[in-house]
Amino acid sequence: MRFADQSIKLGLLRPRAAPGGGLDLPPTQAVRLARTAARATCYSAPVSVDGPENADSRPEGLLDLLGLLAYASLTAFFRVSDDAALALSLADKSALAELAVAQFGHFQLLSQRIRELGAEPEDAMQPFVSPVDEFHARTAPSDWLEGLVKAYVGDGIAADFYRLTAALLDPPTKDLVLDVLSDDGHSEFVIARVREAIEADPRVAGRLALWARRLVGEALGQAQRVAAEREPLARLLAGGAASQLGDIGRMFAELTDRHSQRMAALGLAD
Numbered sequence: 666m667r668f669a670d671q672s673i674k675l676g677l678l679r680p681r682a683a684p685g686g687g688l689d690l691p692p693t694q695a696v697r698l699a700r701t702a703a704r705a706t707c708y709s710a711p712v713s714v715d716g717p718e719n720a721d722s723r724p725e726g727l728l729d730l731l732g733l734l735a736y737a738s739l740t741a742f743f744r745v746s747d748d749a750a751l752a753l754s755l756a757d758k759s760a761l762a763e764l765a766v767a768q769f770g771h772f773q774l775l776s777q778r779i780r781e782l783g784a785e786p787e788d789a790m791q792p793f794v795s796p797v798d799e800f801h802a803r804t805a806p807s808d809w810l811e812g813l814v815k816a817y818v819g820d821g822i823a824a825d826f827y828r829l830t831a832a833l834l835d836p837p838t839k840d841l842v843l844d845v846l847s848d849d850g851h852s853e854f855v856i857a858r859v860r861e862a863i864e865a866d867p868r869v870a871g872r873l874a875l876w877a878r879r880l881v882g883e884a885l886g887q888a889q890r891v892a893a894e895r896e897p898l899a900r901l902l903a904g905g906a907a908s909q910l911g912d913i914g915r916m917f918a919e920l921t922d923r924h925s926q927r928m929a930a931l932g933l934a935d
Contacts (some may be wrong), residue, residue, distance in 0.1 A: 726901025
């Protein structure tokens with residue numbers, strides 16, 4: 666049975682399909698659905714993985730999570746590289762180039778861990794190529810500032826998701842995920858540039874705030890889609906039992922709270 670059948674248990678009603686196969690989920694609905702799902706009560710348990718010698722018993726959900734994070738890191742490398750090319754100053758080009766290199770380093774570390782678990786990185790990433798690519802296609806920035814906000818808001822939501830999930834992992838994988846999610850100075854760079862732009866032209870704030878709201882709606886919609894359609898990953902997030910699916914709803918509710926804090930740091934009204 667596909668895990669989409671469990672979406673009612675999650676309290677996450679399936680949103681309308683938008684042209685191109687994405688999810689048409691307004692930000693306010695995303696927040697409402699997340700908080701509705703959060704009312705469930707359950708407890709999660711850590712996942713244990715012994716290593717390649719125990720490859721046959723490794724949880725598929727762990728490979729799903731690492732595959733998703735690996736592909737996200739790979740695409741982030743390309744996107745930050747594109748942002749570096751659009752930067753107006755040499756200092757900004759240099760800073761973003763360093764961040765792009767860091768993202769590719771994260772991809773390499775995750776690929777190595779996937780191989781240690783007895784799988785190929787390409788196979789682990791493949792199920793997530795479509796949803797990740799669809800998200801980026803639906804949220805293509807129109808200028809430099811929108812690209813920065815997308816990197817901060819969109820990638821920030823994803824990073825929060827992975828950090829919350831890391832608590833369920835075995836110690837070596839948990840340490841790897843947290844290391845990969847280290848900021849590398851990207852947040853400070855984006856916050857400084859966005860605040861400078863708002864100070865120079867206050868009208869920019871309204872446009873960027875609307876853009877950020879759209880990003881959070883799209884990000885939560887795609888995350889809910891992946892959780893609903895990938896049974897192994899959803900079971901990992903729920904601590905391994907279908908009766909514990911409410912944890913996923915509470916996770917999404919916490920993501921929306923952290924998003925509000927991120928918006929405040931940018932100087933944008935949520």
